[in-house]
Amino acid sequence: MGFTLEGLARFEADLVVLPENWVSPGPVGEHDYLEAVEGVAAEAPGAVVVGAQYIDVGGSVASLGLAYRDGKLWRLCEKLFPSVAVGERSFVEPGRLRGPLEVGGWRVSCSVCVDIFYPELARIQALIQGAQVILNPSKIPEDRVQLWRSALLARASENSVYVVGVNAAGERYKDGREVIGGSAVYTPDGRPLLEAGWGRASYIVELDPERIAYARVRWAFRMDAERLFGEFYRRAYEALTREGGKVD
DSSP states (O other), X not given: OEEEESOOSOOOOSEEEEEETSSOSSOEEHHHHXXXXXXXXXXXTTOEEEEEEEXXXXXXXXXXXXXXXXXXXXXXXXXXXXXXXXXXXXXXXXXXXXXXXXXXXXXXXXXXXXXXXXXXXXXXXXXXXXXXXXXXXXXXXXXXXXXXXHHHHHHHHHHTSEEEEEEXXXXXXXXXXXXXXXXXXEOTTSOEEEEOOBSSOOEEEEOOHHHHXXXXXXXXXXXXXXXXXXXXXXXXXXXXXXXXXXXX
16 A cells, blocks of 8 residues: 655545645635645545644534545544643634444554653544554644654554644744654564655655554554453544544
């Protein structure tokens, strides 16, 4: 399975993954977003395009991971936990759990940016949604990329899934910190498949289902989580998929 990361270049891929707020640092309307994503889709015909963006929906702003498939936009994920650090909770509405999506024989879920730091969410996506791949479109400053990569690696290994982290580049936070890339892909057996350098670039990565099978035979993390905490994860899943995405 091919993934194109951070780019508009012409690649043959099942899925094109773009970072968070790749269209604009501020909210855009759904029509404007559709026009932007159609442009990407034209560069990679036949691929499913995924990217996260602040979207203004009827005057309410949400951070959405949107998938473009067969001429339509699909809500693959919504940011459940807007960032305190960058003030998102003052204007971004918390979402609810969405997905997953079948792409090229793979079951793909998505978490937007800081949601990857909530291990329970990735566990639910892996155990309850059956995800084999978790996407993480992000906008992480340079000084936190190593922390972010550590979270990506942990989510991949503890759930025996691929985790694809796609970071923005060429931008700055309001406090002056630079966002300069560093996208990464980690395997189900806890190894880096890609740790990109700085700057804007495009990458293609091939995923091997045998690595999932190997990790799930070798490690008991998923099995023990299901055995000991399965009912908790099922109840949390039901709560997070309700409108509003808030746990009672």
